[in-house]
Amino acid sequence: MPMFQPSKKNGFLGGGDGRVLDLDTAVKDGVLGGVGGGGLGTGVLEKLDLNKMIEELNLSTVPSVFICPISLEPMTDPVTLCTGQTYEKSNILKWLGMGHYTCPTTMQELWDDMLTPNNTLYQLICTWFSQQYVQMKKRSENAQGRASELLSTLKRVKGQARIQTLKELQQLVSNHSTARTAVVDEGGVALLSSLLGPFTSYAVGSEVIATLVNLTLCSESKANLMQPSKVSAVVDVLNEGSIDAKLNCVRLIETLMDDKGFRAESISSHSLLVALMRLIRDKRHPNGHLPGLALLKSISIHNELRTLILNIGAAPQLVELVPFLNPECIELALFTLEALSSTSQGKQALKDCPKTIPTMVKLLMRISEICIAHALSILLSVCKLAPEECSLVAVEAGIAAKLLLVIQSGCNQILKQQAAELLKLCSLNYSDTMFLSKCKLTRTIH
């Protein structure tokens, strides 16, 4: 007889894919004739509930006998073919409807097209899922209770005990929505925020931030967290933390910025931007690039912060980084660069960086229209600053042919106009024939 092991244990007995049913244990656990027991009357209700439970639980450890071989999803209406194989009713109907007259798994030709509802299996599925559901609900409630406990512990303890409490709270909050609600309802956010300050150790700071990112913060909490000493604590973790801790900081800052009462002044910190740039340029952890660039984009939207970004030398750093980024990241980087190029300091910084023009030229007609728009805008800003010098560089980099492509492409009108303007600017220093020779497409197509 096949053996079933409850989901907590790990061993796989017998062949291939795992979970099998042990009758004795099943009877003891009440799987047979347990919660889902009953006749057809409760059938419909059970089905609805079953669908809901399957979705809510979203388990990856469902016993394989409950899985439809066609869709690989748990069955809510199992039917058996004459070959003895069981499938989800809707799936096997589709199969047969496509004209197949075989059993999908055994490949045998069917001598009988009858689909027998497999009540036994159905009952087992309902019971198993119900059990799992009840257990999960209990854990959630436990989570809620535990979260409350931890909050009160947090008010009392210090040192190592505090760190352990925070760690456990963070785990709870990230796994259970009930814990999250409990923490928010019981003033946990204010309590956690109070732990951030000038004397916060790394251990405490990183756990607090990891917990806060999972919670919904009201406007008041956000404003509270925007106090300089608390921002400093977050920046410290962003500077010194592990990659996960840094990502949490980025997320938290994004959340805090996303508020009506947000004042750009509260994050105008050199250390923050330096730490962010370090994250963006960290080759060891590419998963930090996208979040980092997204935050930088959000920051560059604020006029007052652009000077700060430029002051730490971010412009040339971004330009040098662009060729190594994936398309999504490039778009974000270009947005920031365009935002920076709207200031005179930015224009100067971009012009001074020798790689700006060649990099932007390369990006024309690649990736996406948004990128083209950004690249064009940046090129225009830079070239207008020093037309003679820049147009030389640009033309050598093959801008002419690229711009022609843009003008002839299906991009929107504004872009074409911008491209035309840029083309005119670049051609001013050349005679017609010379310029035409620079337009040779062969130079620019890779």
Place this chain on the structure above:
Amino acid sequence: MGSVCCTQQHRRADSDEIEQTAEIEDRIERESKAEEHIQKLLLLGSSDSGKSTIFKQIKLLFQNGFDDAELKNYIPVIHANIYQTIKILFDGSKELSQSFSDRSRFHVSDENKEIGERLSEIGSRLEFPYLTSEIADEIETLWQDSAIQETLSCCNKLQVPDCAHYYIENLQRLSNPGYIPTKEDVLYARVQTTGVVEIQFSPVRENKRSGEVYRLFDVGGQRNEKRKWIHLFEGVTAVIFCAAINEYDQTLLENETNRLMETKELFEWVLKQPCFEKTSFMLFLNKFDLFEEKVLKVPLNVCEWFQDYQPASSGKQEIEHAYEFVKKKFEELYFRSTSPDCVDRVFKIYRTNALDQKLVKKTFKLVHETLRRRNLFEAGLL
């Protein structure tokens, strides 16, 4: 015969020498290896920034503190501080009474004048008499004089040491014949550091000694030839730079330069030194308690570095606002003076009050944690 004996003796002496040399070389190697594990911290900052107080605090926190003999050593220093203080105040009152239009403010009453002259004379000697109760009483009387109090309120023009209030308040105790200074008395004692002093210690963590060993160096703070010897501190793990933020309205002893501007210049200079390219920088914004008291009365803009300061509110919020402004200025200065390839070195700012032992302990714990993480990071473990 004799010569053979001599040669034999020589040979024995030679082999002894060789053995000794080998032993010495062995010891050198072992000690150098041990040295490598000792992390060196350098205390820098302009004079009166609180470096030596931090030094004393570390001694009290992580070593065996001061024993009775060491404590008694401080008695002459403390007494000297008192004499110096009262002299500065008395002389100051005379000076101010000449330069201010409403000079009556600074006129010491006649009875006290005589006391003043006597104390001023004592204060100008190289060696001071032991502070007796009689002298203590006289000092107390003079201190109560309204002119002296007026002078005290203008103390930013004079070089009144910060310990003035504390010592005068405790005059009775300090002038007792059997007086032994307390830890706090010692922390307040002001003596100019000359040369270099060092202590070696291991930070204690939750009542357990951790493995790291630190050696802390305190170099004298006056403006002498720093550039000649600073490079000797290459390879130092961290520089602890002390800046007394309450001195934004004070001038130096030597000339009319604003003290905070002097600190700013020094900080800039230190940051640019090639020997500190890889060194972590811990900036202690010190004397926060005095800053707190002052900032609501004396606006920050009197210091030219802070001239663009705009007060935003009042009371505690204003103090915080002012502090954040000063902190940002230092941060700006740091990043301006740091070349792109040094940007990865650790830089953290701490708010301190070197006289508060608990605070120094908390602050040092954080410094220690940062340095540990830095070590792990550099070893590739983070």
